[in-house]
Amino acid sequence: MNDEERKTVELFTEHLRLTPLDPEADAADLHAAYGDPDVTGPWLDEPASDGPEQTRERLAERLAPTGTRIWTVRRLEEDTALGLVELVGGGQVPWLGWMLRKSHWRQGIMSEAVTAVVEHVLLAEGVPMLEAWANASNTGSIRVAERAGLTERGRFAVPDAQAETGMREKVVLGRTGPGVWTAFHAVHILLPVRDVEATLAFLDSALGVTAGFRVGPPGAPARYASAKLWPWSNGPSLRLRATPRKPITPVTVLLDSAVPVAELYDRVVAAGGTTEGPPVREEWGDTEFCCVLPEGHRLEITGPA
């Protein structure tokens, strides 16, 4: 079954009825959500609609792309549309979103609606996996996703002029269908270096990348060590291998920053690191600088300014 063949069938839960969105018929009701900046802000990072007509237009635009399906959510015995659940296909992993008028928050409605869509898509339709993004501060939405069986799969940062740090953290939540495996859990990059201990000390002070295991004779400098790119067990790492004499061919590693890039640049400079100059804003909006290790390895660090 491909995206085009999948229908937005009506779904029933214990308390809810989910029906295919009809922008004409549903706009008046859904404007209670779309006209509320407390709903559109955390959901869309966008302003509210100025009236039901604009809500109708935005709903129609949202529904237009091939592979997008939207369900309107109602209580079983009621006619009023309270919110919607959308599934945006077309990419590699279909993307799930939802919104609910504020008067109905924290009653379990969205958990029930999203769970119904997730289970229909993964179990009945056989879609292998889906994901949702939420602002890290939006604990309500994260809770809804978790109740629908999605778990955190990663994080990333987006620029946010309103935030004190100039950036905002997004959480990626995902769930796979039965029997779906991904091939890998973690990745490590081998970096041959002249001095393992000196590299560990620099990475720690400049980038907060801490030493994991060390291999070598007791009391002597490590011959091999891991530098953990994030602190959790089985996270990705740089694997440093002592290569005192043989020529070293430089490796380029790209790191997505979780803190403002300017802050990391300052730390690299303060730790005596070599760079190719201060952070530069790229055309796609991210800011980037390159930290060059003594062997020529390039750590290209990207993220919000």
Add this chain to the structure above:
Amino acid sequence: MNDEERKTVELFTEHLRLTPLDPEADAADLHAAYGDPDVTGPWLDEPASDGPEQTRERLAERLAPTGTRIWTVRRLEEDTALGLVELVGGGQVPWLGWMLRKSHWRQGIMSEAVTAVVEHVLLAEGVPMLEAWANASNTGSIRVAERAGLTERGRFAVPDAQAETGMREKVVLGRTGPGVWTAFHAVHILLPVRDVEATLAFLDSALGVTAGFRVGPPGAPARYASAKLWPWSNGPSLRLRATPRKPITPVTVLLDSAVPVAELYDRVVAAGGTTEGPPVREEWGDTEFCCVLPEGHRLEITGPA
């Protein structure tokens, strides 16, 4: 405050009292949990104790290492020890564990007890972060961790002779204290290759590593592309850069397998890939093989057989 100075102070919650474990006094009660394979299996991956005396010995051993603290959990008005929460320090990220006698499962007791320990450690003591591991199938324990504010941070696989696939998936859950940031969200490795499209096709069929974005003139082969090491947005990737003529210096990437290594080896061979021979069992128990790309890049794949 370092590990040695942190005391196992008494903690009170709405319904519970947590006190420092006393192996002598608590063994008889805790044997109701330690003597039950349904508790020790998912918790320790170990068999049950054969009697209270063995439970006492195991509790004393558990408590012995510097930096380990264990709280015994009781209802406020009761004397019976129902379970325990432990915090194992000494490593970089303290590790949290818990167990509860089966008669008291699914009553919210452990969620309340673990939350109390987590908040005491992160908020009162200022420990920057802690983590817990659970079998992916142990949804009860994962739920307890999530209620205590831990979220999924990664996964890994361990050998399991009982499992159909020969392996079992573990979930790493973690929580940071206020204001604690980790520096990076994702890592990507630059691989210069002769033919971006051919490499993408090989990685997809051999390793389930799918193409992400592609950069290049419309209709022409990509000059630059991402090969996603796992499917979720902002996961790690290989960044393939077309390098048609210039010499290429090989890079070594280590990948932790989430599926049996033998299965990946067979897929690599079936896709016409080059290896250095079938998977080899290493001294530390993992199985490993190396897939060599035409440019000499080494993908060293490690995991349960």
